[in-house]
Amino acid sequence: MSPHRLEPRLEPHILCIDDDPVARESAQLLLNRWGYRVSLADCGEAGLEAIATAPPDLVLVDLQMPGIDGIEVLEWVRQNHPSIICVMVTGHATLQKAVEAMKEGAYDFLAKPFSPDELKLTVERGLERRRLVLEAERLRSEKAIMQANFVTLVSHQMRSPLAAVRQLLEVPVSQALGPVPEAYQGFIKRAADRLDLLARTLNAWLAMSRLDQEGIYSRMTTAEMGALLEDLVERAEADVTAAGQTLKVEIIDGQSLLEVDRESLLEALYNIVSNSVKYNRPQGLVTIRACKSPDGVELSISDQGPGVSAQEAEYIFDEFYRSRRRDIKDKPGTGLGLAISRKVVRAHGGEIKVTSGPGEGATFTVSLPCLEG
């Protein structure tokens, strides 16, 4: 080890488990000489305790011991510390057992009597193996951390500049510095609209990744279905009215209690209502219905738009699915709204489906389990 290293790294730690004191101590002598840290255990029980207290890098374990034998030690290590290397030490009479141990996941075996060179080589190879296993583990966890950080990165490094660009555009959009020639106005408006959609898509995508990473169980509370729907209506009413449509709400058994992450679920339901408003016929009706079902509650949101074909119903909740139909394709959307809805509903132990015949409007039905009472 280089003396210039800033972080002192310990020499590899080897545990010898052997009921024969001569075998234990001679191994210790050799291993110490080669610069390894060594601890000793005189039986399987003591060995397991030593591993649990201070997990070594490599275990040199005698196969045949009274009480907990080598195979049992091996099994325990494989289960509890899979990255620790096990080398089985065996007499000639138990060679068959050594082969069995290899099948159980031992790294190697040493047949007694073995030479110092054999011991050295086996231990060195075992420790190299351990180093590779740990390296792979480290890379795997780094990858997971990077994936999590990626979402943070996107949200800070992309959302902020995107917001800034949109804010700058707001100056000509609002003609803050004086009238903008009419010929330019349409282009500025189109640029602003595209940016708005891009920001919505980015936000929806972030919401999606967050759902994948964290789930939604951070803020579960008990909510009354009626109160939940009141919030939904409050949120959606302005959109429905702005689109020149009418909202109808029918709540039966509004007092059913649900266990929900209120914000996520409201967003999920709001996405469905937005979807209905977007594809509804002009001056159409959006109906929100809620009632008790045998397994919980059933919420449905219906519109009077072109409907959803059976073929489309299969994909409509998929991420980035956009309809190919002419009358629908041109409406701007993120392709993630319904995918988020399904994810959230499923995380609540519920299910979402769409039913419709072409031309007769679409009905989205969300079923959710409710608390007893």
Next chain:
Amino acid sequence: MAKILIIDDDDDFRAATSAILESAGHMVLIAHDGKAGLEMVKAEDPDLIVLDIMMDSIYEGFSVITTLRATPEYMDFRDIPVLMCSAVKQITGERFDIPAEARIAQGDDFLDKPFTSEALFNKVNKLLQA
């Protein structure tokens, strides 16, 4: 017409927001971080503060408002209405809801970035009349 202080570390946001506020005849002061903002408050006694929540550090905006509302040094300025704004509503891993946090920190209102000039004027007029 009011004297409005914008505290934001983003040049473009400051430029756009000042242009919009000035178009309505307001006098705009700018500060590029919390510290400069707080000094400007003492020197200029603005009628309203537009405060970005996430500047250099994630909570810089919250600490500005806490200083303003709760330290004796700012006794004379603690009633200045504050409009908090942010481009990032949720911080990964913490999932806090900034409008709620802004209320807890006694900000008077909250606006998501980017905002339309109409949304900005609505909030600003409401806070100035209060």
